[in-house]
Amino acid sequence: MIAKLRAPGLLRAMLGLLLGIAFAAGLTWLVRMATGHGTYSHYLSEEPIMAVSLIASPIFFLVGLGGFDYWFYWAAGRPTRPEDHSGHGARSWKDYFRINTDHKVIGIQYTVTAFFFLLVGGLMAMLMRAQLAQPGSQFVSANTYNGLFSVHASLLIFLFVIPVFAGFANYVLPLMIGAPDMAFPRLNALSYWLLPLAGAIMLLSFLAPGGAFADGWTAYAPLSIDAPIGQDFFSVGVQFAGASSIMTALNFLVTIITMRAPGMSFFRLPLLVWANFATSLLVVIATPFIAASQFFVLLDRGLGFNFFNAGKGGDVLMYQHVFWFYSHPAVYIMMLPGFGIVSEIIAVKARKPIFGYRMMAFSLLAIVGLGFTVWAHHMFTSGMSGWIRIPMAVTTCIIAVPTGIKIFSWLATLWRGVLHLDTPMLFTLGFLVTFTLGGISGVMLAMVPFDIHVSSSYFVVAHLHYVLFGGSVMTIFAGAYYWFPKMTGRMFDERLGKWHFWSTFVFFNLTFAPMHLLGLEGMPRRVATYSEQFATANLFISIASFALGLSTLIFVYNMVTSWRGGPHAAANPWRGMTLEWAVSSPPPIFNFDRIPTIVGSPYDYGVPGAVHGVFAPPPVPATVGGSAGSQGGFVHAPPE
Amino acid sequence: MPTRRSIVATAIVALIATAIGIVLSYVIKWFPVAASAQAHRTDTLYHVLVIASVPIFVLVVTVILYSVWKFRMKPGQELQDGPPIHGNTRLEVIWTALPALLLLGLVSYSFVVLYKNEKKPPGPEMVVNVTGQQFFWSYSYPRSVTGGAPLDTTQLYVPDNESVYFAIHSKDVIHAFWIPAFRLQIDAVPGITTHYRATPDRLGSYPVVCNLLCGVGHSLMRSTIHVVTPTQFKIWLKRQTSVPSST
Numbered sequence: 098m099i100a101k102l103r104a105p106g107l108l109r110a111m112l113g114l115l116l117g118i119a120f121a122a123g124l125t126w127l128v129r130m131a132t133g134h135g136t137y138s139h140y141l142s143e144e145p146i147m148a149v150s151l152i153a154s155p156i157f158f159l160v161g162l163g164g165f166d167y168w169f170y171w172a173a174g175r176p177t178r179p180e181d182h183s184g185h186g187a188r189s190w191k192d193y194f195r196i197n198t199d200h201k202v203i204g205i206q207y208t209v210t211a212f213f214f215l216l217v218g219g220l221m222a223m224l225m226r227a228q229l230a231q232p233g234s235q236f237v238s239a240n241t242y243n244g245l246f247s248v249h250a251s252l253l254i255f256l257f258v259i260p261v262f263a264g265f266a267n268y269v270l271p272l273m274i275g276a277p278d279m280a281f282p283r284l285n286a287l288s289y290w291l292l293p294l295a296g297a298i299m300l301l302s303f304l305a306p307g308g309a310f311a312d313g314w315t316a317y318a319p320l321s322i323d324a325p326i327g328q329d330f331f332s333v334g335v336q337f338a339g340a341s342s343i344m345t346a347l348n349f350l351v352t353i354i355t356m357r358a359p360g361m362s363f364f365r366l367p368l369l370v371w372a373n374f375a376t377s378l379l380v381v382i383a384t385p386f387i388a389a390s391q392f393f394v395l396l397d398r399g400l401g402f403n404f405f406n407a408g409k410g411g412d413v414l415m416y417q418h419v420f421w422f423y424s425h426p427a428v429y430i431m432m433l434p435g436f437g438i439v440s441e442i443i444a445v446k447a448r449k450p451i452f453g454y455r456m457m458a459f460s461l462l463a464i465v466g467l468g469f470t471v472w473a474h475h476m477f478t479s480g481m482s483g484w485i486r487i488p489m490a491v492t493t494c495i496i497a498v499p500t501g502i503k504i505f506s507w508l509a510t511l512w513r514g515v516l517h518l519d520t521p522m523l524f525t526l527g528f529l530v531t532f533t534l535g536g537i538s539g540v541m542l543a544m545v546p547f548d549i550h551v552s553s554s555y556f557v558v559a560h561l562h563y564v565l566f567g568g569s570v571m572t573i574f575a576g577a578y579y580w581f582p583k584m585t586g587r588m589f590d591e592r593l594g595k596w597h598f599w600s601t602f603v604f605f606n607l608t609f610a611p612m613h614l615l616g617l618e619g620m621p622r623r624v625a626t627y628s629e630q631f632a633t634a635n636l637f638i639s640i641a642s643f644a645l646g647l648s649t650l651i652f653v654y655n656m657v658t659s660w661r662g663g664p665h666a667a668a669n670p671w672r673g674m675t676l677e678w679a680v681s682s683p684p685p686i687f688n689f690d691r692i693p694t695i696v697g698s699p700y701d702y703g704v705p706g707a708v709h710g711v712f713a714p715p716p717v718p719a720t721v722g723g724s725a726g727s728q729g730g731f732v733h734a735p736p737e
Numbered sequence: 738m739p740t741r742r743s744i745v746a747t748a749i750v751a752l753i754a755t756a757i758g759i760v761l762s763y764v765i766k767w768f769p770v771a772a773s774a775q776a777h778r779t780d781t782l783y784h785v786l787v788i789a790s791v792p793i794f795v796l797v798v799t800v801i802l803y804s805v806w807k808f809r810m811k812p813g814q815e816l817q818d819g820p821p822i823h824g825n826t827r828l829e830v831i832w833t834a835l836p837a838l839l840l841l842g843l844v845s846y847s848f849v850v851l852y853k854n855e856k857k858p859p860g861p862e863m864v865v866n867v868t869g870q871q872f873f874w875s876y877s878y879p880r881s882v883t884g885g886a887p888l889d890t891t892q893l894y895v896p897d898n899e900s901v902y903f904a905i906h907s908k909d910v911i912h913a914f915w916i917p918a919f920r921l922q923i924d925a926v927p928g929i930t931t932h933y934r935a936t937p938d939r940l941g942s943y944p945v946v947c948n949l950l951c952g953v954g955h956s957l958m959r960s961t962i963h964v965v966t967p968t969q970f971k972i973w974l975k976r977q978t979s980v981p982s983s984t
Contacts, residue, residue, distance in 0.1 A: 105755055239953045312948050319927060320910040320952060321774050407928025413911065414926065447808070449819035478913060480924045480931035483855075487848065494840040500832060504797065505832040511804040513739065515821035526801055533797045537790045540840065544786060544847035546779045547856055548918035549933075551949045553913060617767045619917030621948040624956030626946065672816075703818035 105163025105632025107193055113161025117154025122146050124153075139502055144326050147305070148399055155294040156455040163196045164287045178227045180282070186686040191464045193414060196290065198282035199397040201684065203289050204268025208577075210289075211261035212656075214252045214296055215382060216649070223646045228625060230639040232632050242329070242625035242701060244309030248299055251314045254298040254431070255338040258569050262434035263345045264372045265576050268584055270349065272677035273367050275358025275693045280351040288344035294524035295338035302330030313623055315424070318416040322397045329398065332391040339384045342430075346380035349373050358676075358710070365709075367675045368457055369520065372437025375461040379433070379468060387423035390416060421472040429468045431565060433461060435572030436503055439525050442579050443507050443672045446522040447514030450700040452506045453725040460499035467496040477545055478552045486545050493543035499537060504529065517671075520594030524575035525731035527602045531567025537561060538613065553623075562609045574652065575599070581659070582666030589663060593655040600648035607641035674709045675699045739807050741748060751799040758791035772809030772964060773919040775854040780920070782850045789843060854921075862900040865893070869905070869925035872954030874945060878974070888977050893945065893962045895937055897968035905931045912951045916962055918943035937964040946971040 101108055125145040131319065159165065170177045185199040186192075193206055225245050228236040237245065263398055279285045302309040307325025307333050310316065314331075321328050331528060353374050357366070366374075393416065403409035444451045457607050473485050487653065507529060538560040542548050550633040551557060570638040575598070611634050616622075620631050627635065669678040676693060677684070693710040703709030762784060808819075867878035878888040895901050905914050907925035917921035919935045938955050947958035965973065 239956065243950070243953065243955075311953075317911055317950070320950065322908075384861045407926075409930075413928055433773045435767070447804075447819060448817065450821055450823050452822065453824040456824070456829055478923050479927060486851075490844055490847065491841075494844045495837070496876045498837050501836045502829070502833055508797065508830075509803075509822075509825075509828065511800065511808065513822070513891065514804070515814050515817050516804060529801055530798060533794055537794060540843075541783070541786050541790070544782060544844065546775075546847055546850045546920075547783055547786065549922060550779055550917070552922065554915075614767065619769050619915075619946060621915070621946050621956075622952040626956045628959070630803055665925050701821060703821035707821075721950060 105161070107162065109163070110161035113157035113159070116161075118146070118150045118159030120157065121149035121153050125149055125480075128312035132722050140156045143306075145399065147326055148329045148333075148395075151298060152330055152336075154406060155291075155298070155337060159290055162288050162290060164290055167283055172581045172705065182687070183547075184717075196286045198278075198286050199686070200271050200279045200282065200285060201584075203285050204264050206289050207260050207264025207292070210293055210296070211264055212577075212653075214256035214259075216653070217300070218249050218252040218257060219582070219646055220253075223643060226639040226642040229585050229627070229635050230627070231636065232629055233639065237590045237625075240308050240311060241313035243313075244303060246623060247310050247313050247331070248302065251299050251310075251334070251347055252296065253565075254427070255335060256292065256299070256312060258431045258565065258573070259338075259342060259427075260292055262373075262376070262431075262569075264343070265438070265573075265580060266349060266369070266434060267345075268410060269580055269677045270370055270373055271352060271356070272680065272688055273370055273699075274356060274357040274361055275676050275689065275695065277471075277688050277692075278480065279348050280356055283342050285348055288341045290367075290464060291337045291341035291344075295341065296336045297331050298334035298337065302327040302334075307378070316391075316394065316657040317420075318394060318397065319413060321385050321394055321538070322405060324669045324676050327589065329395065332395045335391050336388055337680070339388050342380050343384050346384075347502070349377040350381065353377075358693050358695055360710075362457065362695075364458070365695050366449060366458075366459075367697060368440035368454070369434070369437035369675075371458045371461055372433045372435075373439070375465045376430050376433045378465050379430050383430070384709050385423075386419055387427075390419040390423070393419070401470045414476075414479060415477055417476050418473070418481075421475045422469075423664055425472040425475065428564070429464055430719050431569050433464065435528070435569050435576075436461065438576040438579070439507060439528060441673075441675065442521050442525045442575055444700045444702065444709040445671050446517045446519070446525070447511050448702045449510050449514040450698065450702055451702070452509035452512075453502075454700065456502055456507055456511060460502045460691075463499040464496060467492060471496055472550070474543060477548045478501075485737045490543050490545050494540065497536065497543075504533060504536075519591060520589070520598055521575045523595065523598040524571050524578065527598060528568065528571035528575065531563055531571060531602075531605065533645070535563030535567050538563060543645065551616050553621065554616035555612045555620045557623055559609050559612035560621045562612070566605060566609070568654075571601075574598075576652055577652075577656070579671070580677075582670050583677055583682050583684070585660045585663075586666055587659050587663035588666050588670065589659040591654050592695035594652055597648060597651040597655065600651065601645065604641050604645035605695055608638055608645050611638055674701065675705075676710050679710060679712070739803075743803075743807060743927065747799060747803050751795050752902055752944035754799070755792050755795045758795060759788055762787040762791065768920075769917050769943075770939065770941070771918065771920070772941060772943055773916075773921070774858075774936040774938050776920040777938075778850045778854055778919065782847060785846065843982075855934065857902075857934065858900050860900065862902050863895070864902045865895065867893075867903050867905045867914055867925070868908060869914065869947065869951070869958075871910065871952050872947070872958040874912075874914070874947070874958070876959040883974060883978055885978055888974070890913060890977060891960070892977075893960060894973050895962065895964055895969055896967040897937055897940055897964055897970070899967070900934050900936045902934045903932055910951050911949050912947045912958070913949035915948040916943060916944045917946065918962075922948055926977065940964050940966065945955055 102112060108504065126140050129140045145163050167177055184197055187202045199204060205280055224237065228234055228242050262441050301514050305327040308327055310327045310331040311323065312321045312324055316331055353370060393404045403411045403413045407413050440451055440457060471489055473481065473489045474493045542560060578589060578594055615631055615634055620627055666682040668681045680688060693712050695710050697708050699709050751797065759784055771780055863882055866877055868875045875891050876893050880887055903921060906923045907927045909927065912925040913922050914925055921933050921935055923931045923933050942961050942963045945960040945962050947955060951958065
């Protein structure tokens with residue numbers, strides 16, 4: 098027992114959790130005593146203990162889990178344990194519940210955790226729609242309702258969309274660039290383990306006295322300053338999710354810059370790698386701003402700093418500027434990796450090179466730059482100085498141009514291809530339709546007089562779900578099916594996949610399209626009840642949303658049963674040219690037996706004899722030509 | 738294979754779809770009744786935006802559907818690839834430049850609408866102070882309107898065809914003062930005074946909605962604005978000021 102408690106693992110982590118709470122109690126006791134309270138009973142107070150434990154106990158948990166072991170040994174001058182890679186790979190399900198430095202294990206940890214939170218967040222949406230099915234309904238209280246949409250948004254943004262993309266990239270990005278692992282495997286493990294902690298904190302807020310945080314995921318001050326203790330669960334949860342994002346993004350940047358296989362120049366990178374490169378730049382630059390905004394809120398709440406108290410010299414609008422300086426780029430953090438997935442799938446499934454490859458890469462970089470110049474378009478009705486609206490509206494229109502370039506290039510890639518209309522491709526085509534609609538309503542919202550009418554109404558709810566569900570989630574499903582054979586070594590059920598696509602596509606539109614009209618008609622968002630005139634449309638939306646929720650069960654069933662008992666997958670079931678398809682499914686523990694050499698484009702479908710990578714010393718180009726068709730595009734030289 | 742005939746046929750279908758879309762955009766009742774000069778300009782802007790959007794959406798969907806129809810893999814094509822087309826500079830320049838011009842045109846037009854909506858119209862203008870607090874709106878008519886002591890009330894009456902300058906305050910957290918029939922809203926922010934002006938041009942009573950989450954009672958923070966004739970407004974004002982201020 099003692100030996101078990103001393104060894105890194107979940108047991109020691111639980112012990113750490115308790116120690117963290119004890120630490121919080123001790124620290125607040127000391128500080129409160131030192132600053133002098135009238136009576137002894139005030140030295141111990143629940144709220145400060147809870148607030149400090151929220152920060153301390155996850156860190157203690159990670160120490161217990163072993164996330165810092167290597168660095169502690171190193172810092173203490175004790176002999177470090179050299180990585181012998183014996184911990185790589187997962188032999189049983191238990192290996193997913195410990196610190197593991199294998200990027201493929203971490204990729205699966207990320208992906209499965211994220212999908213778990215998709216189901217939780219989706220379930221919350223179902224409860225919300227049950228409440229909204231009728232006006233004046235009492236299914237949940239107004240306070241619970243406000244908690245539900247706040248936690249729904251926070252989970253789906255910070256625990257689903259952002260990390261699931263990091264999960265896919267964790268798995269396939271090192272394979273795609275011909276690397277044996279990520280640049281910083283220990284950091285990678287740590288960044289994963291921050292996630293379930295952030296998710297647990299946000300979910301546990303429902304148990305906090307006064308209920309979950311209930312001011313939306315935007316947590317505008319001053320409402321969030323005077324909110325019950327549940328608000329701290331958001332402010333702290335975001336810190337852990339944000340730290341995880343930053344660590345992963347740094348890891349991706351260093352991996353992409355330094356660990357590309359010989360011959361893999363930037364313009365031979367698959368577009369998924371480009372997309373994650375662009376996303377990681379956004380994450381590293383932008384995420385500290387939301388961390389700052391939430392530290393301001395914590396200090397205002399806990400210690401009365403009055404950053405946002407207008408009566409004490411605080412600035413209410415400043416919160417929104419700092420918050421959106423992250424949260425607008427975050428929209429692209431949640432979309433660019435999806436663009437990468439779409440590019441991979443369209444090229445492979447249309448059997449054609451990506452149309453305008455370089456423009457696709459450059460438009461990603463353009464979005465990164467422009468993404469930092471549009472944040473105040475969320476604040477057209479906030480009461481900020483009127484002139485700021487003009488440049489922000491112009492930049493918002495300009496950022497639609499690189500996005501348009503991408504859509505037109507994908508369409509041109511389809512043209513005259515040989516289209517394999519299987520599940521990943523259907524989700525990709527569905528994405529093109531729904532994301533175009535989301536893009537159009539986005540451009541409309543850039544028009545200031547129109548935005549003044551519908552800002553913060555259901556029109557915005559419709560728009561954001563068209564870009565986040567119709568955009569990001571469609572690409573996530575596409576990617577999940579596309580790489581499922583690679584990640585699990587099994588094939589999914591194609592028929593169920595098609596059912597999943599059609600039910601999702603139809604009920605998605607039935608759920609969210611009518612919301613545009615509700616917003617135009619004057620229904621505000623974030624309301625637990627609404628005026629009679631909106632009753633019919635809301636009932637319709639609720640029914641459609643339940644069907645949309647059920648369609649997800651097809652996906653879950655398909656994934657679970659196929660993973661357990663699906664037919665074994667070939668190394669390259671889609672005849673893709675990128676390197677992840679050059680290794681077995683699932684790939685060997687160290688990815689490549691021999692480091693590949695990259696000799697051509699990743700998308701040269703239809704080019705006779707085209708080759709992307711070879712597993713031998715770089716050949717003289719002449720010896721490569723002449724083979725028939727691009728059958729996957731790898732040359733496996735016989736072992737010498 | 739894409740034949741000239743199939744492309745022409747598809748283009749015709751797309752044109753018809755675009756026409757239907759544009760007609761629909763006029764048939765659909767998008768908005769609540771418009772009751773201010775600003776609302777009419779904003780509605781026109783919205784219609785222009787929809788008309789500009791329809792062809793773009795139809796284009797995207799048409800290319801997808803045509804590709805699915807003509808280029809889907811047929812039996813025997815399992816191992817075939819498409820032609821290796823890597824790009825086309827002229828096409829790429831066109832689909833960068835045209836949308837950019839269209840967007841800059843639309844945004845310029847929106848600025849014209851914005852300027853007109855926010856400019857003080859000629860003639861007299863009435864000031865009404867609006868205060869948001871959890872969870873109701875209250876209004877204050879200053880001396881310049883009442884001619885006597887300022888009038889504090891929870892009712893909102895404004896005369897028809899006269900510009901109203903709403904000066905908006907908050908006592909606690911942020912609210913948003915939204916009058917959907919006017920197509921106007923702005924946040925009520927603690928510590929600063931925000932404003933907008935509206936010229937009501939249709940008699941009637943319209944909802945006033947708090948449109949920014951302000952706490953548990955947010956969804957019930959509603960009020961009504963009554964647009965009445967100038968004479969009725971004077972009568973209402975007189976009745977309010979003559980009643981002893983018990984409210």
